[in-house]
Amino acid sequence: MREVAIIGIGQTPVGEHWEKSLRELAGEAIVAAMQDANRERVDGLFIGNMLSGMVNHQENLGSLIADWVGLQGIEAFKVEAACGSGAAALRVAIMAVASGEMESAIALGVEKMTDNKGTDTTAALATAADADYEAAMGLSFVAINALIMQRYMFEFGWKHDDFAPFSINAHANAQHNPYARLHETIDATDYQQVRMVADPINLLDASPIGDGAAAVLLIPAPHVHTNGKGWPAITIAGSAISTDTLAVHDRHDPLWLSAASRSARIAYAQAGIGPNEIDLFELHDAFSIMSALSLEACGFAERGQGPRLALNGDITLTGRIPVTTLGGLKARGHPVGATGIYQIAEVVQQLRGEAGKAQLGKARIGMAQNIGGSGATAITHILKVK
């Protein structure tokens, strides 16, 4: 297998893009990534998307988008793993280039959720859970996460307020990210006073949906030449997917993300490192409880102790393990099938030193973890400066 490098990234702002169709959002991100990489052609296009059939009444995104951006004829198709679709598409792009099957590929994540043509978005998102044994019982996706958070607080003795620093940090970091949906900072009082969504998850525990697209352009690492832009080559040091049961009640331990843990362990082994060597971690903070569980699953905190890292300030830009450095799902926004590629683009920004006011002092190795369902499918990538 050849080592693979990322030489271009592109993003649209996350928001309510009433004036742009799904293909237009996708096109903006792809063109930006190609310009960033100074390329006019790629061999393959792999598209992470969850909801296009249900919400946009459009499948077959491969030919739709390849044609729209002037790449007619290339290999292209959609990859779906619920909210983990973006990183799953990246995984296909990596395998396509690493195998020698092609010399360049774009992994795109795209989702247009706010113009929903009458579809119930909450019902569409519930398709990430078990239709027969969770959704059919009336559980929405936020309700499932609320049950997990409730049990976690009971089991480990945390108060709701203890989760506040996850959201405060995410909002603070998004302030200067032009692609983030939310730019307002919040404080502990805001966190306490905001309205409840599904007890104990309130509005500031939950990430906002949105429309958006992000793209990264991959080539074999040996083909990376001096790019003249002053930033270093970024290579994929680890890439792994693992799965857990889809329904949370089927798990031996509903408070442990076994797929997240397993995919991280595989990625660490591929990269030849451990959690101590990770300089930043773009985790999947769809809900604040997920931040705690991901930090534990990936070896940054003991089981049940995720909130301690947040309370200690370890997760901030100057902390031991910065997370959601450009806003995370919570404040950059969560256009579900696109999120996994936004995470990768943000890690690349940090590793290049292009993260602006959110730039970390040290950023040589970054990790991103994208999750589909309530921990059901977890995809971990480790990127490093070559």
Next chain:
Amino acid sequence: MREVAIIGIGQTPVGEHWEKSLRELAGEAIVAAMQDANRERVDGLFIGNMLSGMVNHQENLGSLIADWVGLQGIEAFKVEAACGSGAAALRVAIMAVASGEMESAIALGVEKMTDNKGTDTTAALATAADADYEAAMGLSFVAINALIMQRYMFEFGWKHDDFAPFSINAHANAQHNPYARLHETIDATDYQQVRMVADPINLLDASPIGDGAAAVLLIPAPHVHTNGKGWPAITIAGSAISTDTLAVHDRHDPLWLSAASRSARIAYAQAGIGPNEIDLFELHDAFSIMSALSLEACGFAERGQGPRLALNGDITLTGRIPVTTLGGLKARGHPVGATGIYQIAEVVQQLRGEAGKAQLGKARIGMAQNIGGSGATAITHILKVK
């Protein structure tokens, strides 16, 4: 890249499986493929499916199905390319094994369409076309194909009856296939008298939908040992995807399947052969006009002359280029996202000499072509006896 071999296949009958859920159908095909390969474990599961979100209210099929069949923890996700989803999933499985990323993988195709929970199946299938410029104008998927067939007949001077042999051949070949949906033979009179769906496409020009699942198990070809079953190792000699515009009206020539042609040319080059060396061709006969266009695109007939092959008897089991040898989409049935894997399983049956009364005299090299949309995404695979 390592050469990849297929060592196991599994299929459920195509039909209306009111008593079985999507995961149960998937499980049957996977277990059958694993038993056929005499394996109890694989490293990856790649799932071709188009409609699960819209029709079954279920996405995230990777963890759902991996868990259901006792493969919890493995890498698994869904791949979507409309009716080409099955072969696109196979393509990912091939790249995963060829790249060295894993030592074994299953490519599954699964679709449960008949128990549609109130969803309009025709509308769901129309998501394979351009939502903004075709479906929004009231075009259903059959209507788009009817326009193509109408123009084809006008341009090249064919009568509707000239397409009858495609359907008659498919029904004849399905007779003894236990997995086929339809087992009745038809004749020219039946073809003339059946009711119209969208002029000139009548009921016997159109393939029936259905529920079904098919799976193939892949390993690196160098790992194939004598299997004790008397059949030879089957290797992937060619694998390619190409795309065209999604909307048919955007094409320079709406009567030429450029993606089918390009993907076939790439696959021929990979295999080092041409159309004359293909012993059977499992083509994508969603509508009889598609049979003609595929034969032309892949080099078996001159442009506009596809029906001539059928009228000459060249496409039958004893003809020059047998097609739809176990019934094709027309009579085996078309559970859309599963179809591409049924095609591959059928080619394997022929190459192994396990096609029963439909067995070809000579079957050393077989081709399958799966198409998503009206020629928008085309995936060609060439399999051969090692």
